[in-house]
Amino acid sequence: MTRDKINGRRLVGLFLLGMLLFNFPLLHLFNRPVVVLGIPVLYLYLFAAWSLIIFLILTISRSKPDTPFPDHSE
């Protein structure tokens, strides 16, 4: 349960990071009509931040062996 709790806290931290990245005022920094690497910069930023979040979820959820949960299905 301890590993689970640690990962749970990390994920909550990640949630807060996500709330920060996907909202004003950080969003405002990229809110301009400029094309970078062939992509409008706001989209580039959003997709990059999104990928980062997914990658971090992946890393965190893998940082432990799958806990064997009791299978309640019939």
Added chain:
Amino acid sequence: MLATETVIFVSLCYIGVLFGIAYYGDKRADIGRSIISNPYIYALSLAVYCTAWTFYGSVGRAASAGPAFLTIYLGPTLMVTLGWLVLKKIVRISKIHRITSIADFIGSRYGKSMTLGGVVTVIAVLGIIPYISLQLKAISSSFLLIHQYPSLKPLSYARSIGVWSDTTFYVALFLAVFATLFGTRNLEATERHEGLVAAIAFESIVKLVAFLAVGTFITFFIYNGFTDLSQRAIASPELRLLMTLPKDAGAFSSWFAHIFLSMMAIVFLPRQFQVMVVENVNEAHLNKAIWLFPLYLLAINIFVLPVAFAGMLSFGSSGLDADMFLLTLPMANKQVFLTLLVFIGGMSAATGMVIVETVALSTMICNDLVMPVLLHMPSLKLSQRKDLSSILLSIRRLGIILVLLMGYAYFHYAGEYYTLVSIGLTSFAAVAQFAPALLVGIFWKGGTRTGALLGLVAGFSVWCYTLFLPSLAGAGLMPQDFLEHGPFGIAFLKPFELFGLDVFDRITHAVFWSMLANLGCYVAGSLFSRPSAMEHTQAAMFVDVYQYVGRVHDSSVWRGTAYLPDLVSMLERFLGRERTEAALDNYAMDYGINWDQSLTRDPGLVNHIEKLLAGAIGSASARVMVASVVKEEPLGIEEVMDILNETRQAIIYSRELERASAELRAANQRLQELDRLKDEFISTVSHELRTPLTAIRSLAEILHDYPDTTPDRQREFSSIIIRETQRLTRLITQVLDFQKLESGRMRWAITAVDLKDVVEDAVSATGQLVAEKRIRMQMNLPDASRPVEGDRDQLIQAMVNLISNAVKFCDPELGQIDIRLDDSADRLTVSVSDNGIGISEADQKQIFNKFQQVMDPTRGRPPGTGLGLSITRQIIRHHHGELKVKSTPGKGATFYFSLPLKPIAAMPAQ
């Protein structure tokens, strides 16, 4: 060429494949080798979130509002990061309580309330209707467009089209049949549909592949990649706007509101709850799904903006609906295969949503709305019917058809005036109303049924007023005045600017007011109402779900017994004979029960059967059914007393523990104090030993080194040496005495003692000391005193101690000591008074403790070991007396003790 027949043929083939997969999935599940029991299928089934809204609507949204379309996918990503905290808990609770739907969940949380379950069902059905109509609109639009192939012209809707000649109506009917066949083939004990989930997962693959294939074609074959599209877009002032969010406060608040809505939707949409919670095979699948699912969302969004740009660049102002760019672009480029692929992809997105949503809604309608009502109508005698499972299935089929027809009606009258996304957001705002009751409810035990009911009703009413009614008004079903001037011309109540709040867009505005009303009523209602016993239990079992693992079956507040045949026949009516037998056999095996032993069943079994039934007909209905056959014993007075007694025992026990630990703590403190005192004592004693030793040694050295010192000096020195040695001896004797007294090894020589003699002897023994300090000694002794029994030497010692103590603390200039012996009553009382600084009240309690010395702020620690008074007290005690002190600070102190004349014969022989 693309003939309509071809389109229909391909569609039917596709649906055939879906049925095949569903059939295979069910077959495998029946033999116990589930194909959906892995995290990948689970994650794909979650992607039922991506409906026609995503498939077609996102492009339309991007073409009109730029980046805003992404909020709908960022929200779920954020929500799954909370998966550990929220989703896992919801899944765990649902598994333990065999929750079948979100209405069941909320009803069950608040004391298995039927009212609440019903209210949630009504909200869910009404809230989802716009969403269903969105799917109908998408399918019929795409069909109508592809029907025109190869020509391209904007679709013109006309409400004048009769229902019977409206393609959408047939689409709705077709979907109803489809969903009925899929979702209600038989009645599952757990309300899980493995075949359905397998088909949904397959559909998720199809829509993703279709979108990516067409997106790639449009981006890289019609245009030259992302850069090309972006360069062209930035050159156009119109498209340039789509690259950023508007720079006003409203844009960011609606951005945030949409993220919030989609966060709620991912959990509370009935179909999401169905696939994520009810159909979940194993909690551990969440671990992988929480990153696979966001990844899916990201992938399906990559080409949204390029397609929107491409559509705008290609069609400009031709009037073609931006929602359908994904279909019209390949059509314009004469790509038959891709056009078909998009059509199939859009269909899979829409059908997947409709099937799961209607199945989930029909379960809710049946279990939480219709069954409770039917069960409460005694005239129907429903609880005596032989086979109920067919009735249940019929109710669900009717439910599905009803939901789809209502969806069609909404589309027919209102839906065609709005874009896909704005219709969808209306539904999102409706299901977000479940958030307070559910999310707060699983973390806060204080939430009550009344609070949840008030909150839901308030939030839903505000939703109706600010979103649902206006959408009807917008379509002309209600007077337009209502929107522009408010009801009855009251501008204050304009549905889009309630109470004059005009900084938000419609959705944000509705979310704000409805959540405020909902949460406010929920919290206030909870704080001002008292939950029933059942609510208490359910609240505890939901909030502390992790603590109740494995002992759920005995945690019900009501206990009942029933005859096994009654229970079995009831189960058979709902589940059929085979399933009932299998379920009971499992239970018997788990708990080692022999059915033949007794016919009356224990509460554990009754609870188990209630849970089994809950899987089929929902917890509230199951409760009613079981109550009808169970001889309910709503906790007899004896059982209540038992429970109270147990609790009382526990409380007493814990109090005892508390007391014991307090004692231990005190003892420990005393030990530490003693330890400290001992250390002090040792340092005092060694100091006291060293002072005379130093004097002796230095004088002896002088005598040794200077043999020619005058005889007078020599005598003087040796007399000092002798005096100091005596002092040493006295000190050591005292320490030894004390040690003897303490350990009880003192030898007492008991004789008849004359206290007057004792006092006089002690005074003469201390005469030198008194004379040195020039203290006036006053004695007040009777001529003769009656004898007491005791140890003469020890009594003298006690008197000497008291006198020398008085000498030490006497006034340094005009010292005076009074000694009295009173032989009047049946006791002899001796007192020694001085006229020194006195002893404060606090110190009076301390001075008799060993090693304790009163610190004088001006003179510091007094000479001596701090043992004198302690020894004296011990001696007096041994003679059945008590040494006491009277003192006023500044006016001296009086130590006194009295000894009984006739001491008890049985003086302890030491």
